[in-house]
Amino acid sequence: MAKKKYVNTYMAVASALGLQYDTENNVLYGQRDGYPVILYPHDPVDQPYLLTVQVAAKGAGGAYLTQGQFQELQKVSRLSKCAQNGNVITCMVSDGIGRRGSQQGLTANAVDGLARLTAFLHENGYTPCCSVCGKEDMVSAFQVEGSYYHLCRDCETSMHQRFAGVKPKKENVVAGIVGALLGSLLGVLCIMLLSQLGYVAALSGVVMAVGVLKGYELLGGKLSKKGIAICVVIMLFMTYLGDRLDWAILFYREGGGAESGYNVFECYRMVPLLISKGIIDMTEYIGNMMYIYAFLLLGAIPTIRKRVKEKQKEGVMIKLV
Numbered sequence: 001m002a003k004k005k006y007v008n009t010y011m012a013v014a015s016a017l018g019l020q021y022d023t024e025n026n027v028l029y030g031q032r033d034g035y036p037v038i039l040y041p042h043d044p045v046d047q048p049y050l051l052t053v054q055v056a057a058k059g060a061g062g063a064y065l066t067q068g069q070f071q072e073l074q075k076v077s078r079l080s081k082c083a084q085n086g087n088v089i090t091c092m093v094s095d096g097i098g099r100r101g102s103q104q105g106l107t108a109n110a111v112d113g114l115a116r117l118t119a120f121l122h123e124n125g126y127t128p129c130c131s132v133c134g135k136e137d138m139v140s141a142f143q144v145e146g147s148y149y150h151l152c153r154d155c156e157t158s159m160h161q162r163f164a165g166v167k168p169k170k171e172n173v174v175a176g177i178v179g180a181l182l183g184s185l186l187g188v189l190c191i192m193l194l195s196q197l198g199y200v201a202a203l204s205g206v207v208m209a210v211g212v213l214k215g216y217e218l219l220g221g222k223l224s225k226k227g228i229a230i231c232v233v234i235m236l237f238m239t240y241l242g243d244r245l246d247w248a249i250l251f252y253r254e255g256g257g258a259e260s261g262y263n264v265f266e267c268y269r270m271v272p273l274l275i276s277k278g279i280i281d282m283t284e285y286i287g288n289m290m291y292i293y294a295f296l297l298l299g300a301i302p303t304i305r306k307r308v309k310e311k312q313k314e315g316v317m318i319k320l321v
């Protein structure tokens, strides 16, 4: 799904190119000068006016286009990042002015760019084909696990079978928790290191979030909703622990803890006492912790959202019709 204002833009581009626009998957597809094409925003949130163009075609005898040839094409068109990967030719097309966004610019560049691209492919003897096996057959556009393909009937069938045969991974919660705890140690280390170096602990929250989620998934096999909930609890707790340990070390080193013969763990236990006696300023203690928690959220939310999105696409094959 795209934001409404972009939907209109993509629709305009699609109609200028004579392509279909699938609003749900936010992708343009169809035929252009005999070649099967797919266009989709490279990064719908940050760069909505930059489209990836994908064409399924192959050179005679499996030829590859050279970088020099692509550079020639880029010189005369507004296309960029032209490349060939197997039977897939990809390019980027933008509105020419970047983030501000111009529907007219994007439409004009896409129309011109695609005309030049298909002419270029034609000149070089490229024929439309299936993007996987290269067969010159009727192909349809598909979204498979978030990527796009032009598939012939055979490849469509075999891909369907592949997904049908894949058993979903089992989740091992206990191993996941161990992984999450190990990952959280990175976050704790980061909180302490950065703070000892005198930096604000902004990065720590992000490291904590990513470390815990990755750790859980690596050892637990997969990250379910339950896993995410467990991870959030571990993040919150370990952030608290890391911050308190940081204060304990500060007291141990600079507050007279070591001189009085306490070790770091004793200092850790004494933190509430130190706060109640005013040796650690309560406002500063709470303020600092809130600060780290804010950055933890900042790191955790996009990481979790990205992961959930990826998960939704796992094993999903959609025919664009």
Ligand SMILES: [Zn+2]
Residues within 6 Å of the ligand: 130, 131, 132, 133, 134, 135, 151, 152, 153, 154, 155, 156
């Ligand atoms: Zn095929």
